[in-house]
Amino acid sequence: MVPLWQIFLTFAKIGSFTIGGGYAMIPLIRQEIVKKGWLSDDEIPDIIALAQSAPGILAVNMSIFAGYKMRGFKGSVAATLGSVIPSFIIILLIAMLFTGYQDNPVVVRIFKGIRPVVVSLILVPMINMARKGNKTWWAWVISAISLFLVAFMKFSPIYILMVLIVTAICFTLIKERRSSDD
Amino acid sequence: MIDPVIFLQLFLVFLIIGLFTFGGGYAMLSLIQTQVVSAHSWLTESAFTDIVAISQMTPGPVGINCATYVGYEVARSAGGSHIVGILGSMTATVAVVLPSFLIVLTIVRFYTKFKDNKIFEGVMGWLRPAVVGLIGAAAVILMINVSWSGPSPDVSVVADNFPDWTSWALFAAATIASLFFKVGPIPIIIAGGVLGLLIY
Structure with missing residues (x-):
């Protein structure tokens, strides 16, 4: 069993060397976690897919899931704290320093x-x-409309996302029913 | 004495931001911008732009960096001390992570069923292009101001970010470098800072 403090330290290391976004984290996860034998290489695509399917920050979602696979709930807490705490401390120090020099x-x-x-x-x-x-013209229309509504009409992105989620669910259910009728 | 309501507001705002972030850190920027700058007026457009720049240069996920920094700034300007600022940054960071934490741990249990779920695929098919639009809107809002005080919109340039033609030239150069020459964000931000120091 992998000790919790090692999970914490490993994700702290990954978190503090990831500059940019969550995708920059994938090679680091491979190097740190697969090489140690804590997870297998086949599990990585699953981690990425699941992290993308939940809302939130990709890098944090990957840590939650990877930690869970290693040690269950406790592992996911250790991994999340590990991936959040280094950037939290670094950015807090910068924020405190910057306010004096603004x-x-x-x-x-x-x-x-x-x-x-x-x-x-x-x-x-x-x-x-x-x-x-954006592979279809319909995708470009959705992009353009949401850009226009938020930037020019001052709509909240949250309402746009909620309306789209509900519409998408209805659409998919209708399509499913039609194809099962055939 | 600081009003404790600010912490409750920070918590709720970042909880909603965490819950509605689909498609990574850039999508989150648009939510932070509309909530923190437009809806609550906690920060100005230029203060928000500075925070985005610092968040991109600092190691760690951009979304966490941005939430921590915004939480610190908002609470500190409401309460005036570093300690209050630190409490604010903790509030925002915990709130932004909490929804993903609960949701990831929930779907992990149903994952094999969830993986081929048609409804999930359908929803993502609609959300992905919308997120593209939201990120575009975040960039547009940092460039131009649209206000609807009269019957027709009032459009103006965001002067804090684009005070003169030099800043538009820097914008164009950065866009070309990033889009066509794949230059990373950190060299571009450093170059912008050095040029700013030389030009202004």
Whole structure:
């Protein structure tokens, strides 16, 4: 049985070396967990698929599931704490430091240059996701309508997601019934 | 003395954000933006942009970084001390993780049934393109302001993020570097900071 503190430390290591998003974490999970023999290679795709199917942060979801597979509920708590606590401490220190320097003229100039590039760092992943994921014209329509409603009509994204979830469930149920009638 | 209601509000807002984040950290940014900046006016657009920049440069999941930072800022500006800020960051971080924790542990039990579920596949097929639109909206909101005070919308540039043509040039250069040359976010943010220091 894998000790809980080792699960915690391993996910703390993975969490603190993951810069960017959850997908950057996958090779690290392989290296740290599969090589130690705690999980097998075949279990990794399952972990990714399940992490994607639940709402929330992908990296955290993968830790919850991987921890659960290793040691049940306790393992998932240890893995979650491990993947959250390092970034929590690092960002908290930065936040406390930054509030003292927010009005420093050098910091102001640096952030004046950073702000416009951050906008493109949100825009570009969206373009890449659209090109990869939007395979039908209908998907492009959904993307365009939700962009328009949130950016220009000030709709809350939560209502849009709720309406889509309900519509999708109805649609799928009707389609299922039709195909079973045939 | 700080009003304890702010912690309750932070908790509820981040619980909802955690529950409705489909498709990763960028999708979460759009929810944080609409809740924290637009709905509650806890932060300005430019303060939010700074937090996104710092969250992307710091190790760890962007969503956790952003929740921790926003929780700290909101509680600190309401209560004035670092301790209150730390309590706020804990509140936001726990709240944002809690829904995924409960949901992942629930579906783990039904996973083999869940894997080929047609309804689940159907829902994701509708949500994925919507999330793309939501992320696009987050970027648009950081560029232009639309307000509906009169019968027709009032559109203006977000001056804190785009004060002059230089900032649009930086935006264009970053977009090209990232889209066509696959330059990673950290080199782009560092380059933006260095150029900002040299130009302004």
